[in-house]
Amino acid sequence: xxxxxxxxxxxxxxxxxxxxxxxxxxxxxxxxxxxxxxxxxxxxxxxxxxxxxxxxxxxxxxxxxxxxxxxxxxxxxxxxxxxxxxxxxxxxxxxxxxxxxxxxxxxxxxxxxxxxxxxxxxxxxxxxxxxxxxxxxxxxxxxxxxxxxxxxxxxxxxxxxxxxxxxxxxxxx
Numbered sequence: 001x002x003x004x005x006x007x008x009x010x011x012x013x014x015x016x017x018x019x020x021x022x023x024x025x026x027x028x029x030x031x032x033x034x035x036x037x038x039x040x041x042x043x044x045x046x047x048x049x050x051x052x053x054x055x056x057x058x059x060x061x062x063x064x065x066x067x068x069x070x071x072x073x074x075x076x077x078x079x080x081x082x083x084x085x086x087x088x089x090x091x092x093x094x095x096x097x098x099x100x101x102x103x104x105x106x107x108x109x110x111x112x113x114x115x116x117x118x119x120x121x122x123x124x125x126x127x128x129x130x131x132x133x134x135x136x137x138x139x140x141x142x143x144x145x146x147x148x149x150x151x152x153x154x155x156x157x158x159x160x161x162x163x164x165x166x167x168x169x170x171x172x173x
Contacts, residue, residue, distance in 0.1 A: 005141040005151045007048040007134075014042035017053055021101060025057060028071045034058045034108040039116045041137070044123045048134050053101045056116055058108030065089040065105050077103055087112055118166040119159060129165075133158060 018038040025036055040054030041047045059065065069079045077091035087110060093101035106113040123130040136158055144151040 003148070004145055005050065005148055007137050007141045008051050009048055010046050014053060018043070018055065021053065021055060024075055025055065028075070029057060029068055032059055032064050034060065037117065039120050043120050044130055046127065047123060047130050048137060052099055055101065055103050056113065057103065057105045058113050059105060060108060062089055062105070062107055072103070077101070115163050118163050122162050122166040129162060
């Protein structure tokens with residue numbers, strides 16, 4: 001059984017934790033990391049979240065990531081292979097289904113990279129949309145208390161809709 005889906009109130013500690021982790025990652029990945037971003041719900045002030053720090057690193061080439069599997073392992077990040085996400089390299093810090101940090105590595109400015117930034121920035125800009133997302137997350141956490149997969153899947157239409165709105169807004173500028 002999955003760990004319980006619990007949505008915690010926003011805390012500024014998440015931003016501080018990201019800054020600390022960013023320094024460690026920059027030390028390991030140095031010039032290969034074009035950008036290191038705080039993404040996901042913990043990156044949006046005022047948004048409740050599962051207390052898992054989502055960090056995204058942009059690299060020129062995903063093959064470079066193989067060089068970081070061991071050094072990242074030395075600071076607690078376990079490489080997790082996901083066949084269904086060929087354009088991402090994923091690392092987890094913490095126990096299976098109870099991780100404290102998720103590290104997502106994408107090709108810098110790929111569609112996946114850009115969508116993560118668009119979603120985060122849209123929620124930061126539009127507090128009404130952020131609040132709608134917060135309510136949805138709370139409702140889904142109750143409905144899928146012990147099923148993280150279903151919880152995540154049920155959020156997907158909202159996330160896709162926000163990304164489409166963000167892209168439309170950019171195209172209308």
